[in-house]
Amino acid sequence: MVRAFVKNGATRQWSDGTYAGSCKLYLTSGDPFFPYSGATGDGVYRINVQGTPTDVYCDMTAQGGGWTLAVVIQPGSLAHGDVVAAAGNTMSTSVAGKLSDSAINALNTLGYYRFDCSTSRVFVRNTVNTWTSIRSNSYSWSVDLTLGGVTFATSATRSGYVFSTFPSGINPHHNYASMGGAAEGYGCYYNGWNMAGALWVK
Secondary structure, eight states: OOOOOEEESSSEEETTSOOBSSHHHHHOOOOTTSOSOBSOSSEEEEEEETTEEEEEEEEOSGGGSOEEEEEEEOTTOOTTSSOOSOBSOBSOTTSOEEOOHHHHHHHOOSSOEEEEETTEEEEEEETTOOOOOOSSOOOEEEEESSSSSSOGGGSOEEESOOSBOOOTTSOOOOOGGGTTSGGGOOSBBSSSSSBOEEEEEO
16 A cells, blocks of 8 residues: 655655655655655655755756755855855755755765756766865866767866856856956856856756
8 A cells, every 4th residue: 555645745755754865766766655646746845865854946857857956056146166064955946055065975876967057957077976066176077968969078078166067159168266266256157157057966
């Protein structure tokens, strides 16, 4: 007998009061007693983040669903940069906040991250498969515009901060380390700084 489904209250969780380990695991629990049914869809879910119940926004529809909102980037804000610890929350894309870097790494099962900035969506990863919010870092980052047909190995790469996009046809990207001052690097970069964006993990 099915004994749990997604319940919508202040936040979505299993109807028996338990919660999944990530947004992805609500979709793919592998347990027939915990089907993804009931109050499904995008929204705030309770998940287990390194042993702590945490309310996060889950994108359950784009690119197969199961994406956990890890970092919220707002124009005029540097709250997402050089902050390794958690800051604020990630229950909405409209207020700056982030999960801790260690939580982001614990939630990553794919080896890459989804990065939205303004109207752009790309997928990023680095050579060590480790997320860092430190703006100037030694990792070599690569971007895939489609997650299909364009391989990471042949995509543009750079060392340094990840919160800028550089898809084909756009002027060469910039990152904080090369901008000559934090004032030029608020928000995320897509045809210019000071854009709203988000990092997603699953």
